[in-house]
Amino acid sequence: MKRRGIAVLGSTGSIGKTALRVLDRHSDRFRVVALTSNSNAALLAEQQSRFEPGYVGLVNGGVPGRPGWHGGAGCLVEAATRDDVDIVLNAIVGTAGLDATLAALRAGKRVALANKESLVMAGALAAAACADGGGEIVPVDSEHSAILQCIGARPSGDVRRVILTASGGPFRGWSAAQLASARLEDALKHPTWEMGRKITIDSATLVNKALEVIEAHFLFGLPYDCIDVVVHPQSIVHSFVEFVDGSVVAQMGLPSMELPVLYALTHPERAADQSGQPFDPISVSPMTFETVAHDRFPALRMGIDAGRQGGAAPAVYNAANEQAVALFLDGKTSFEDITRAIGSALDRLGNLAGATREELLFADASARRHVRELF
Numbered sequence: 001m002k003r004r005g006i007a008v009l010g011s012t013g014s015i016g017k018t019a020l021r022v023l024d025r026h027s028d029r030f031r032v033v034a035l036t037s038n039s040n041a042a043l044l045a046e047q048q049s050r051f052e053p054g055y056v057g058l059v060n061g062g063v064p065g066r067p068g069w070h071g072g073a074g075c076l077v078e079a080a081t082r083d084d085v086d087i088v089l090n091a092i093v094g095t096a097g098l099d100a101t102l103a104a105l106r107a108g109k110r111v112a113l114a115n116k117e118s119l120v121m122a123g124a125l126a127a128a129a130c131a132d133g134g135g136e137i138v139p140v141d142s143e144h145s146a147i148l149q150c151i152g153a154r155p156s157g158d159v160r161r162v163i164l165t166a167s168g169g170p171f172r173g174w175s176a177a178q179l180a181s182a183r184l185e186d187a188l189k190h191p192t193w194e195m196g197r198k199i200t201i202d203s204a205t206l207v208n209k210a211l212e213v214i215e216a217h218f219l220f221g222l223p224y225d226c227i228d229v230v231v232h233p234q235s236i237v238h239s240f241v242e243f244v245d246g247s248v249v250a251q252m253g254l255p256s257m258e259l260p261v262l263y264a265l266t267h268p269e270r271a272a273d274q275s276g277q278p279f280d281p282i283s284v285s286p287m288t289f290e291t292v293a294h295d296r297f298p299a300l301r302m303g304i305d306a307g308r309q310g311g312a313a314p315a316v317y318n319a320a321n322e323q324a325v326a327l328f329l330d331g332k333t334s335f336e337d338i339t340r341a342i343g344s345a346l347d348r349l350g351n352l353a354g355a356t357r358e359e360l361l362f363a364d365a366s367a368r369r370h371v372r373e374l375f
Contacts, residue, residue: 003027005084006265007034007055009076009100010091012043014196015114015140018257019089020047026262026271030087034079038096055079059096080104087265089140090115093198094322095364098122102357105135112264114140116215120307121315121360123218137219138264143212144219145260146238146251148267154243156221163240164212165232166292167192169204172233176296182335184328192235192255201325205338206292210303214314217307224308229300231290253279299339306346312354312363313346319367320345333375341371 006023010016016037023030036057037044045066048056056068057075070078073096080088080100088104089112090097097115102122104111106129113119119126119137130136139145143164151159170189171179187204188197195203202208213227235255242248253259254276262273294301299321306313324341327333333341345367352363 001029003029003031004086004265005033005082006030007036007079007082007085007088008032008091009036009079009088009097010038010093010115011035011047012037012040013091013093014194014199015091015257015261016089019091019261020051022258022262022265022273023051025273026265029271030265033084034082036075036079038092054084055082076100077103080109081107085109087112089261089264090118091140093117093196095121095319095361098357101126101137102129105129105137106133108134111135111137112140112261113137114261116141116211117318119215119218120211120318121364122357123214123314124355125357125360127218138267139215139219140257140260140264141212141215142238142253142255142257142260144216144239145263147216147220147241149251149263150239150241150249151220153268158243159220159222159226160242160244160246161226161228162216162220162222163228163230163242164209164216165235165237165239165289166206166209166229167203167235168231168233168290169206171204171296172231174296179296180334180336184331184335187328187335191233197329198322198325201328201338202321204335205321206297206300207303207321207338207342210300210307211318213304214307224304229292231292232287233290234284234287236284236287254284299342302339302342302346306350309350310354311350312352312360313350315354315360315363316345316349316352316367317342319364320371323368323371327371327375337375341374344374345370 032051032053034055035053038059039061057070057079063069063071081103087110091114098118101118190200216227237250237252240250306317320342324338353359
């Protein structure tokens with residue numbers, strides 16, 4: 001069996017490191033041919049020694065005098081479009097992953113997509129890139145992987161709606177008064193998942209779930225009225241799919257990103273993998289489900305409304321959140337300032353044009369500038 005060449009963009013982040021663990025176990029199927037990191041040169045060098053890729057890219061921080069190393073933002077697109085790359089696992093955080101996604105799709109690659117911002121910002125452009133170049137997107141997010149596994153080869157017309165599950169984050173039981181004094185260390189204590197700092201904050205505000213709703217809209221061609229969200233604190237059921245006859249199918253598993261990463265690489269096939277513990281329904285019981293507290297977590301509704309509006313609104317929502325989270329992580333704003341910043345940016349910039357890459361990047365930059373000026 002010919003081994004498929006894999007480019008891991010963002011290899012030193014949480015998803016990237018998870019992907020490399022999976023790829024290491026399945027070296028009979030895959031070979032790592034390209035790795036990129038934003039700035040962690042030391043870990044990237046360790047990964048290069050372990051996997052011996054032909055291409056190594058470091059976006060920021062200068063390039064050490066090592067064979068095969070490349071520097072600058074352009075290394076993401078270079079890695080994603082190499083001839084020896086069959087699958088691009090895009091684990092870049094934020095807007096920075098957009099151009100690599102579009103370029104890989106135009107080059108006919110499979111994109112195992114963990115960079116949900118590519119679809120949130122530019123879902124229509126991604127669809128056009130697929131049509132132009134013959135590439136395909138297979139989701140890495142556990143919720144969208146679950147939907148894909150539940151739908152299988154069934155026609156999309158068989159689906160009545162999908163239900164994404166949310167853990168509720170670290171502040172699920174907090175009152176409005178408690179949220180007003182939430183600290184960074186509180187927001188980073190996710191109850192069920194181990195993730196990077198930015199996505200952990202997004203989970204605390206439920207922004208991450210709004211991004212996933214928009215992503216599901218583009219991945220599966222579903223109207224927003226057919227995409228619901230429910231809080232599931234145990235994070236065992238990753239999504240439900242309800243079919244037109246009323247039957248409901250759920251995909252379950254322990255909260256680990258290794259399975260959705262592996263499935264994105266092998267879809268529609270499955271590879272035997274014994275890394276995790278056997279699923280025990282008794283040990284994960286009871287499983288509970290709750291309605292979303294939209295009054296305490298208004299950023300979710302803001303994001304879904306931005307998705308419905310279309311144009312540049314989703315890009316403004318995403319960029320305002322990225323900038324606001326960065327300020328919060330730097331200790332310059334409060335937790336509640338994140339939602340306030342998003343709402344302000346949407347009010348000011350949500351009606352900008354967003355039909356082209358250039359228009360979307362202008363909206364993105366404008367939203368970031370607006371948030372910086374707001375504080």
